[in-house]
Amino acid sequence: xxxxxxxxxxxxxxxxxxxxxxASERTFSDSVIVCLRDDAGQEGFGEGVPRPYVTxxxxxxxxxxLARNLLPPLLGRDLADIDALEDADRxxxxxxxxxxxxxxxxxxxxxxxxxxxxxxxxxASLAKVLPATxxxxxxxxxxxxxxxxxxxxxxxxxxVVGFRHIKVKVGYPxxxxxxxxxxxxxxxxxxxxxxxxGAWTEHRAxxxxxSLAPLNIEVAEQPLPHGDLDAWARLKSKSPIPLMAxxxxxxxxxxxxxxxxxxxDFFNLRISKNGGLxxxxxxxxxxxxxxxxxxxxxxxGETAILSAAGRHLAAYLDGVEFVEGSYGSLLLTEDVTRExxxxxxxxxxxxxxxxxxxxxxxxxxxxxxxxxxIEVKA
Amino acid sequence: xxxxxxMEGLYQKHTDDLVGCAEFVALESGQVSRAxxxxxxxxxxxxxxxxxxxxxFLFALAPPRAAERLxxxxxxxxxxxxxxxxxxxxxxxxxxxxxxxxxxxxxxEAGAAQDLKKMVEEPLLFGTLKEVGFxxxxxxxxxxFMLSRVAGRMARALAAHRGLSARAIEWFxxxxxxxxxxxxQGFENLDAYADYYSLAEEDxxxxxxxxxxxxxxxxxxxxxxxxxxxxxxx
Numbered sequence: 001x002x003x004x005x006x007x008x009x010x011x012x013x014x015x016x017x018x019x020x021x022x023a024s025e026r027t028f029s030d031s032v033i034v035c036l037r038d039d040a041g042q043e044g045f046g047e048g049v050p051r052p053y054v055t056x057x058x059x060x061x062x063x064x065x066l067a068r069n070l071l072p073p074l075l076g077r078d079l080a081d082i083d084a085l086e087d088a089d090r091x092x093x094x095x096x097x098x099x100x101x102x103x104x105x106x107x108x109x110x111x112x113x114x115x116x117x118x119x120x121x122x123x124a125s126l127a128k129v130l131p132a133t134x135x136x137x138x139x140x141x142x143x144x145x146x147x148x149x150x151x152x153x154x155x156x157x158x159x160v161v162g163f164r165h166i167k168v169k170v171g172y173p174x175x176x177x178x179x180x181x182x183x184x185x186x187x188x189x190x191x192x193x194x195x196x197x198g199a200w201t202e203h204r205a206x207x208x209x210x211s212l213a214p215l216n217i218e219v220a221e222q223p224l225p226h227g228d229l230d231a232w233a234r235l236k237s238k239s240p241i242p243l244m245a246x247x248x249x250x251x252x253x254x255x256x257x258x259x260x261x262x263x264x265d266f267f268n269l270r271i272s273k274n275g276g277l278x279x280x281x282x283x284x285x286x287x288x289x290x291x292x293x294x295x296x297x298x299x300x301g302e303t304a305i306l307s308a309a310g311r312h313l314a315a316y317l318d319g320v321e322f323v324e325g326s327y328g329s330l331l332l333t334e335d336v337t338r339e340x341x342x343x344x345x346x347x348x349x350x351x352x353x354x355x356x357x358x359x360x361x362x363x364x365x366x367x368x369x370x371x372x373x374i375e376v377k378a
Numbered sequence: 379x380x381x382x383x384x385m386e387g388l389y390q391k392h393t394d395d396l397v398g399c400a401e402f403v404a405l406e407s408g409q410v411s412r413a414x415x416x417x418x419x420x421x422x423x424x425x426x427x428x429x430x431x432x433x434x435f436l437f438a439l440a441p442p443r444a445a446e447r448l449x450x451x452x453x454x455x456x457x458x459x460x461x462x463x464x465x466x467x468x469x470x471x472x473x474x475x476x477x478x479x480x481x482x483x484x485x486x487e488a489g490a491a492q493d494l495k496k497m498v499e500e501p502l503l504f505g506t507l508k509e510v511g512f513x514x515x516x517x518x519x520x521x522x523f524m525l526s527r528v529a530g531r532m533a534r535a536l537a538a539h540r541g542l543s544a545r546a547i548e549w550f551x552x553x554x555x556x557x558x559x560x561x562x563q564g565f566e567n568l569d570a571y572a573d574y575y576s577l578a579e580e581d582x583x584x585x586x587x588x589x590x591x592x593x594x595x596x597x598x599x600x601x602x603x604x605x606x607x608x609x610x611x612x
Contacts, residue, residue: 014606344501
């Protein structure tokens with residue numbers, strides 16, 4: 001079967017409410033969706049979420065890169081049945097974009113579309129190459145920044161839902177008071193962690209983490225900005241709370257540097273940030289081989305397409321300690337699939353078993369929220 | 379429990395946001411095309427066609443203190459109450475026919491059925507039916523509160539600017555009258571429900587806030603994009 005055409009949609013899909021953290025505020029999703037088609041009329045969908053402060057990609061950059069560099073060489077080519085996860089990644093051309101750290105969000109959108117298309121054609125689930133090691137996935141609740149009262153109100157909602165894992169966005173003058181109030185609200189049996197999105201200095205990070213230690217905080221994500229791994233290593237050697245690399249972990253080279261410098265305890269793996277499923281699994285394997293613990297993160301505002309890929313990955317990787325994402329219509333005013341992919345009570349969700357990614361994307365929804373759509377033909 | 383001050387504030391805020399949104403202002407002032415009025419009518423019909431089933435669900439969970447009131451509401455929706463006359467879905471069908479939307483009625487019925495199916499199939503966020511039922515009660519009471527205050531304005535706008543007859547807009551005029559009583563009873567039902575099922579006041583408020591995170595009136599009557607614009611999210 002030949003790949004015949006592709007459509008790229010730049011979305012502006014509004015949130016239910018604004019999402020804030022120390023590095024950004026968002027009120028809508030700016031995902032880029034790729035729809036690939038073959039000559040039998042089968043479609044596959046993929047998604048990338050550009051983050052200028054992470055990979056350097058913007059929505060415009062991704063659109064242009066897909067339409068000029070990544071998709072045209074694929075169109076007209078035969079798509080053999082994929083039987084190893086890495087097959088799709090190998091098909092995607094390696095083309096650097098000047099001024100960016102990587103083109104990972106762009107590659108992710110193409111890789112997922114190839115995988116979805118190939119496995120739909122085989123009437124097989126993506127689980128064929130990512131076999132599940134667990135029957136359910138347990139997601140974390142995330143408390144964004146905002147007023148102290150707003151954080152407590154969100155925490156009460158999460159308590160009603162019954163989340164067992166909570167992440168709190170920090171990086172503000174009241175971090176310790178806020179975490180103390182939240183620990184009191186959740187009680188001792190809920191696992192809590194913090195994410196500073198690189199907002200702290202080395203001195204401030206050590207000060208806050210030392211103060212937070214009695215609150216039984218499991219891990220501090222991206223305490224320092226991306227870049228100075230010596231500072232990360234110093235902080236890791238002194239911090240009473242384990243550290244997690246997120247914005248500092250985009251490529252396999254980043255992972256090697258973090259390992260070489262003994263700069264982190266955890267990797268936060270995100271499929272879009274890390275360039276698709278195959279590259280994310282490679283990062284997980286490298287980390288595991290060096291005793292690094294794992295979280296599967298998500299992109300704020302991701303649609304059910306990335307959430308579905310995240311579900312397969314989380315079910316596949318054994319021993320992942322925390323999983324994020326699958327907020328679906330709890331964050332998006334409307335998701336793009338027929339099925340509801342979001343988690344339920346306690347943040348838990350079952351496996352997706354339908355062919356491909358296991359979802360049915362509604363093209364009319366993509367068109368409803370697309371600010372630009374580009375057709376690419378062979 | 380005395381949830382009324384909190385709930386009334388929440389409902390009033392949502393109602394104010396509805397009547398203040400650009401689409402409602404245009405609807406009332408006649409600045410909408412015929413197709414725009416028709417989209418509004420279709421959305422109203424689709425939103426409320428399955429109301430009797432939702433009330434039946436609430437009746438099934440009703441605490442003793444609220445059971446008679448909810449039974450009465452349900453029978454009235456079904457047109458089976460002694461004084462109620464036609465069922466509310468039949469008034470919506472009359473509205474569709476009189477407005478010249480009879481050809482899309484089947485599609486609207488299917489859409490309403492699909493909405494209900496989706497609601498039933500969604501993963502539950504809560505551990506028991508008591509939270510699910512309370513959330514549903516919060517939303518139904520919200521519509522009764524809003525309609526008791528706004529349905530008359532909608533009816534006048536539709537008569538003046540869309541040329542609909544009194545018979546056509548009976549669903550609106552009916553709700554502008556009966557929902558005054560329903561809205562009052564709604565506050566009592568919420569308290570009765572929370573008391574009977576031992577919902578802590580803080581949890582009841584939290585559930586209410588979750589049920590009404592979106593402005594359901596703007597979302598259902600005008601759509602997701604107008605809602606996002608009204609909330610400055612786009």
